[in-house]
Amino acid sequence: MHLRSAAVVLSSLVLSPLAAAQWPSNPAVNLALADFAGDQAVPKIAASGDGSTWFGWFDPRGGSYAVYVQRLDSQGVETFPHGGLLVSNQPQSTSLVGWDLISDGAGGCVLAFTDVRAGGDLDVYAYRVDAAGAQLWGANGIALSNNVAFEADPVCSRMEDGSFVIAWSYSPTAGPGAIRVQRLDGAGNPLYAADGFSILGQGTEKPGFCGVVPSHAGAFIVSWVRDISSFASPRHVRTMKFDSLGNPLWNAGVPIAVYDAGAVPIAHLPQILPDGSGGAAYAWHRAVGNTFDVLVQRVDALGSEVFPHNGVSVCNDPNTIELDPGLAVLPGSGDLVVGFGKRNPAQSLWSLSVQRISAAGTLLWGNSAVDLIPIDNRQKSFIRCLAFGTGALVFCQNQAAPSSQNLEILGFRVDGSGASVWSPAPLVVSSAPSPKFRLAAAVDGAAVARLVWGDGRADFSDTYAQNVNSDGTLGNSGTCGTQTYCSAAPNSAGPGALIASTGSTSHRLNNFGLSCSGLPLQSAGLFLYGPTTASAPLGNGLRCIGSPIVRLNPGGASVGGVAARAVDFTLPPASSGPGQILPGSTWYFQYWYRDNLGGGALFNVSNGLQADFCP
Secondary structure (H helix, E strand, C coil): CCCCCCCCCCCCCCCCHHHHCCCCCCCCCCEEEECCCCECEEEEEEECCCCCEEEEEEECCCCCCEEEEEEECCCCCECCCCCCEEEECCCCCCCCCCCEEEECCCCCEEEEEEECCCCCCCEEEEEEECCCCCECCCCCCEECCCCCCEEEEEEEEECCCCCEEEEEEEECCCCCCEEEEEEECCCCCECCCCCCEEEECCCCCCCEEEEEEECCCCCEEEEEECCCCCCCCCCCEEEEEECCCCCECCHHHCCEEEECCCCCCCCCCCEEEECCCCCEEEEEEEEECCEEEEEEEEECCCCCECCCCCCEECCCCCCCEEEEEEEEECCCCCCEEEEEEEECCCCCCEEEEEEEECCCCCECCCCCCEEEEEEECCCEEEEEEEEECCEEEEEEEEECCCCCCCEEEEEEEECCCCCECCCCCCEEEEEEEECEEEEEEEECCCCCEEEEEEECCCCCEEEEEEEECCCCCCCCCCCCEEEEECCCCCECCECCCEEEEECCCECCCCCCEEEEECCCCCCEEEEEEECCEEEEEECCEEEEECCCCEEEEEEEECECCEEEEECCCCCCCCCCHHHCCCCCCEEEEEEEEECCCCCCCCEEECCEEEEECEC
């Protein structure tokens, strides 16, 4: 009853607007998403698999904070009018707390945030917006909570079956607090009891700063800080895995103490990512007296700590302390890459450093890690680390000069041995002389990084963004990426099947993949591709690719309405014959599938995907 139906119509003209490309190549310019009077605050980012990117922020242009989003295609063209799409202008607290924005896996996004529409306390709400801007869960979203307790910092994650898990902190005035968890199906229907199920604190403890990631078979993993009620709280890092019904799966239902050797600093948010094998990876920093260090841990799918209890320190430099981890998990190996900052004991000098930790817990880049920017007198903040090929991308905000309020944004790409790939390094992403706030980053399916931040170049804080290509350039190279086109016809499962890419279109990285969502359950099908576009009836839909058409055999059946396939450039047909995929080539992809309940021809096709392959 929460779903507002909307036909998914993708314009067949998506391929044409390259002249309207918006990503600038000048780091002094960047791309303004919201440049209005007032404080455009707490920006978020979510990369879709089709090369598009979602951005969100709080904006007071109407007199009080409201939630806006913008969607950019792979070339940086705005989907909605400049300044974004208004999602919610419900009454908002004057003091903002954390919130979340993720891709919905079908070209749209899911948001979770708090407001005071039901009274003076914060309650939690979720919204889903499709690629055309339709609010699929209604104009007022889904109320995840309705009580008199203080609730904050919702986070969300998309599950394998297309549902969404949202977790947040619940802090009543008296009695124990909890981490509350709710699950919504694709239509926005809650799958757990009202207000979600509770992960209760002990006694009067009030847990907080939670994270949630997907596991296998509908399960998910939640992490949190045990108690954040006071400066003297036992701020330990805990975790638990739950099945699709919300039942705990690890340690006979007792939360696992990832870290309990002292307390993590006040207001510190530990990092959590899926490890690709049904478990999770964690990173945090701690204080032992006046000494800080960064620790990592892995918990496997069965709930066993892989590294020694309380984690592995990523750096053993006796002359520095370490803080502010950014965590990445390398696909395939399961190795961790951590970007972090070193400081001298007086915390007056800062570095940007990076370490790789093997799946067994060994430091691979030396006991002192790799210093991308050796320790100097310019403060580094908002360190972000993203898995990229066999290595990682590392970004940070850096003082333009000692003690300056103006910041620049710098980036590095490191390979599997920790060596810098981009030259010269660091890459300057933004050189505009301005205060900058809350850097966020993501990598899309075209192997392009997207960044967003608050920027004070015009007034207190506007929202700016920038892309970074895999070769370390800014702006639109026109040689690498994906974008969708053509139209998806309705099928027996809903408004239509949508194709997307995974990995990147870099020929050297060879990690390109295809996915298709919105399919009938267990429907047989296969991916097709060709060198040109077309527009001709095919089954119950529209053929979007031209001859010669190449089949990616073998086909398969959709699982949970989603089909996926890796494309290996070294194997036929991608490596030879009429379907050979080479650097510099452009190919057009589509998914064909059976739809016995759809009537008519009993089969249908997805929309189309253009892929421009680069070296």
